[in-house]
Amino acid sequence: MSVADSTETDWVSRFADEVISEAERRAPGEPIVCASGLSPSGPIHLGNLREVMTPHLVADEIRKRGHACVHLLSWDDYDRFRRVPAGVDPSWAEHVGKPLSSVPAPPGSDHASWADHFKAPMIEALAELGVDYRGISQTEQYTSGAYREQILTAMRERESIDAVLARYRTKQGEERPGAYYPYRPYCEMCERDLTMVTAYDDDTTELAYSCACGFGETVRLAEHDRGKLVWKVDWPMRWAYEGVVFEPSGVDHHSPGSAWVVGGEIVGPVFGGERPIGPMYAFVGITGMAKMSSSKGDVPTPADALRIMEAPVLRWLYARRKPSQSFKVAFDQEIQRLYDEWDALGRKVAQDAAQPAELAAHARAVRTSRGPLAATPRPVPYRTLASIADVTTGDTGQIGRILGDLDGVAALDEVRPRLDRAQAWIDTHVPADQRTRVRESPDEELLGSLGEDERESLRMLTEGLDEHWSLEGLTTLVYGVPKLRAGLAADAKPTPEVKAAQRAFFALLYRLLVGRDTGPRLPTLLLAVGAERVRKLAGG
Numbered sequence: 001m002s003v004a005d006s007t008e009t010d011w012v013s014r015f016a017d018e019v020i021s022e023a024e025r026r027a028p029g030e031p032i033v034c035a036s037g038l039s040p041s042g043p044i045h046l047g048n049l050r051e052v053m054t055p056h057l058v059a060d061e062i063r064k065r066g067h068a069c070v071h072l073l074s075w076d077d078y079d080r081f082r083r084v085p086a087g088v089d090p091s092w093a094e095h096v097g098k099p100l101s102s103v104p105a106p107p108g109s110d111h112a113s114w115a116d117h118f119k120a121p122m123i124e125a126l127a128e129l130g131v132d133y134r135g136i137s138q139t140e141q142y143t144s145g146a147y148r149e150q151i152l153t154a155m156r157e158r159e160s161i162d163a164v165l166a167r168y169r170t171k172q173g174e175e176r177p178g179a180y181y182p183y184r185p186y187c188e189m190c191e192r193d194l195t196m197v198t199a200y201d202d203d204t205t206e207l208a209y210s211c212a213c214g215f216g217e218t219v220r221l222a223e224h225d226r227g228k229l230v231w232k233v234d235w236p237m238r239w240a241y242e243g244v245v246f247e248p249s250g251v252d253h254h255s256p257g258s259a260w261v262v263g264g265e266i267v268g269p270v271f272g273g274e275r276p277i278g279p280m281y282a283f284v285g286i287t288g289m290a291k292m293s294s295s296k297g298d299v300p301t302p303a304d305a306l307r308i309m310e311a312p313v314l315r316w317l318y319a320r321r322k323p324s325q326s327f328k329v330a331f332d333q334e335i336q337r338l339y340d341e342w343d344a345l346g347r348k349v350a351q352d353a354a355q356p357a358e359l360a361a362h363a364r365a366v367r368t369s370r371g372p373l374a375a376t377p378r379p380v381p382y383r384t385l386a387s388i389a390d391v392t393t394g395d396t397g398q399i400g401r402i403l404g405d406l407d408g409v410a411a412l413d414e415v416r417p418r419l420d421r422a423q424a425w426i427d428t429h430v431p432a433d434q435r436t437r438v439r440e441s442p443d444e445e446l447l448g449s450l451g452e453d454e455r456e457s458l459r460m461l462t463e464g465l466d467e468h469w470s471l472e473g474l475t476t477l478v479y480g481v482p483k484l485r486a487g488l489a490a491d492a493k494p495t496p497e498v499k500a501a502q503r504a505f506f507a508l509l510y511r512l513l514v515g516r517d518t519g520p521r522l523p524t525l526l527l528a529v530g531a532e533r534v535r536k537l538a539g540g
């Protein structure tokens with residue numbers, strides 16, 4: 001049975017089953033609508049990628065099964081600009097309260113607005129990730145009057161909306177001054193939302209507001225396209241307007257009185273729609289990045305992750321965990337282990353030995369209903385590429401030589417884009433004190449202090465280099481030398497004494513080659529350093 005036919009393979013399949021049957025009940029014959037929303041109020045955090053990846057994976061599964069399905073991505077660019085982030089000219093404070101699409105982009109940006117500036121890298125990342133969606137600018141929707149009827153309806157129903165809100169407000173002991181209006185105009189004069197609706201007439205739709213800037217006017221809401229519904233009314237309005245059947249949201253949206261809860265009570269009575277199937281997704285954390293760049297106040301974005309890992313690997317992280325499970329994206333040494341795990345899964349899949357859920361997650365990572373994502377033709381282990389990039393400091397000539405020796409790689413394109421990701425990881429996320437610096441000249445003092453036994457071990461190593469010049473060969477050689485010195489065969493099981501001798505031998509080699517006790521895996525390091533230089537540094 002293929003993944004596409006299965007109904008029980010993994011969480012994506014289970015949601016697809018549920019969404020398809022729910023869509024058939026709600027709107028038979030219509031394209032199925034899955035939705036996400038992102039606010040371009042600042043850099044879009046890697047954690048927010050789950051908001052898009054969850055419906056993407058479900059929508060893609062639905063398409064694979066032959067149903068028409070659209071994934072809407074709402075850009076909440078008509079939301080107010082809340083505050084000036086650290087690092088931006090404090091004069092941007094004058095824009096607080098304007099729609100994000102009306103705020104100038106941060107200084108130095110080529111983009112037309114604040115919203116466009118922060119959307120752009122996300123749009124690029126989603127393209128690289130193979131996410132197929134229809135973007136909707138809420139600025140365009142509101143300012144074109146697309147929601148006019150819905151706005152008039154919400155205003156007419158303001159008392160019933162207020163009654164829903166009041167139930168939660170009372171619980172929280174909050175008071176609301178004056179009459180309730182679910183619509184807030186952006187001021188005609190200053191463009192900010194520091195406005196208060198002072199009167200509204202249902203028959204004429206005349207709406208009076210005053211603004212903190214001193215301006216005030218009366219408009220006809222039936223013709224007014226410069227304002228928006230408050231968030232807790234806006235969201236359910238859009239569920240009904242778009243006919244959304246699936247839309248996940250973060251944990252923070254699910255508390256009592258939250259937009260998800262309140263929206264669920266408003267969407268039917270006010271807008272005649274239904275709340276979508278909406279799993280709550282758990283937090284996605286980061287390891288390693290905060291330490292590196294917290295001084296710049298940066299947050300890691302999907303683009304940052306895609307600089308150090310290939311798109312299928314990032315997709316896999318989201319596909320293999322249920323939305324309710326939290327996980328971390330590694331920017332530190334852990335990324336090497338993650339890649340080992342990914343490659344091991346790839347081998348299992350190739351040998352037809354993967355479990356159904358593993359197979360499904362792998363399939364969702366490497367291809368979408370549109371086709372396969374870009375892959376590295378020869379997936380040399382990431383940790384090997386990272387070590388080579390580290391030791392050679394990115395010299396492509398040297399990298400080419402080493403990879404040729406290592407694996408018969410004829411051209412660097414065979415190991416791209418993985419090589420570039422490993423190089424970027426070394427360059428941007430490995431602290432200087434963890435970088436490997438191969439010694440320029442032999443450590444004569446150390447070499448002079450060695451005993452006969454150590455000198456003999458080094459001699460066996462340097463004499464064996466040419467014959468063992470491959471990753472596998474050098475692995476046999478470095479582990480084998482201490483065994484042979486102990487009178488065992490090279491392929492014998494090591495005794496505790498031999499293990500101790502191996503550790504001492506490896507530490508000696510690290511000191512001679514890179515001047516410290518540890519470093520990249522030795523066979524990789526030897527290949528990266530080159531036989532001639534190894535002989536020189538080992539006193540051979």
Ligand SMILES: [Zn+2]
Nearest residue numbers: 187190211213
């Ligand atoms: Zn104003």
